[in-house]
Amino acid sequence: MKDQFKKVMIFSALVWFSTNFHHPVNPTFFTELNLPNHVFGTSFATMVFVAFLTSPIWGSLGDRYSRKKTVVYSTLFYGIAQILYGLSTNMWHILIMRGVAGVFSGGFMVGFMAMIVDVSNDKNRGERMASYSALMGISMSVGFLTGGILGYLPIRYVFLLQGISMILVSTGIRFLLGETNTPNKTESNKPEFIWNILANPSRRKEIFTPWILVFLGITLFVFIGFSANNNAFNYYLREQLNFKPVINGIWKAATGTIGLVANLTINVWLVRNTNLKKSLRIVLALAVFGAGMIFLNDSVIPFMVWSLFYFTMHTIAFPLLQNFAVQKSSHGAGFMSGIFNAVKALGEMTGALIAGFSYDLGSKVPFLIATSAILIALIFSIIQMLGKTEELEAETN
Secondary structure (H helix, E strand, O other): HHHHHHHHHHHHHHHHOOOOOOOHHHHHHHHHOOOOHHHHHHHHHHHHHHHHHHHHHHHHHHOOOOOHHHHHHHHHHHHHHHHHHHOOOOOHHHHHHHHHHHHHHHHHHHHHHHHHHHHOOOOOHHHEEEEEEEEHHHHHHHHHHHHHHHHHEEEHHHHHHHHHHHHHHHHHHHHOHHHOOOOOOOOOOOOHHHHHHOOOHHHHHHOOOOHHHHHHHHHHHHHHHHHHHHHHHHHHHHHHHOOOOHHHHHHHHHHHHHHHHHHHHHHHHHHHHHHHHHHHHHHHHHHHHHHHHHHOOOHHHHHHHHHHHHHHHHHHHHHHHHHHHHEEEEEEEEHHHHHHHHHHHHHHHHHHHHHHHHHHHOOOHHHHHHHHHHHHHHHHHHHHHHHHOHHHHHHOO
């Protein structure tokens, strides 16, 4: 079990490293093609919308059949999609390939999160989820930095290298990682898909309890805020501050390093010593403050400092939300991971669209909207506290 956990962590790190090569060069890619400003939001929104639709399916398939195969196939075809994305010459080609990438990104997002549950128990799941989030954050940041450095090459080469990296990782998972899921073969051979559950009143009520609905509402608005802020931030650095891709990469590496330290210290302490619902409310309140200060500051240094503070708060909140999603995994770790990832993707899609289209109203407007979204998530968490019942508490305590 411990060896499997280490292997899952290693391969997930390689995946999150590779998937972030293209982010720092996307703005340059779009400007070289003379595309409208909103494409940075609409292209990302297209990808995460498809991930929203497909994540629960990947989760159910992993629960019923093979968790390993979902990750192998999704990483392989994501790599191929990125190579084709790099060959795009117009907006519609970009949107189509972003959608294809979204189909397969949902597979490894859900798959790795469920694998962590598979190789954990009730006592160490929270800490392992925090460790996974920390590793994911630093891997994404290093990948972002690598992409920024690669940005000195012709832009299309970056997508080619990213695709090849994902294909190699897929091959490594196929031959070096064991299966983590052991489905109960005495049950029906058919996966329990989300539409079957929604059509069954008793199953729907059993799974989507009041706390789960509140939790999903918090998740939705947290990621609306994060996506609006993050997408606008990346474009703002290029379009307003005229930073080179490598500067964006260095910045992401710095935030990832701080996030790693926060996850391995603050998050582990929170999991061991606090009521996680109360801790989440405090973190969200601090995130609202940080997001508001980003909007209010135009000078480069305060803008960057408050961005660092905000991204750190989001980094702390993320594993807390992941832990809530899989705390009760009797419905299947893949299924619950899929629902969480679907709502996360819906929030990211909405935030990206808001950022893309509101940016034309003013370069700081997306940051105001992001602040409002995080505030709504905080209000949801307060509503949960005020409406606390034994049923709500039983779900997470």
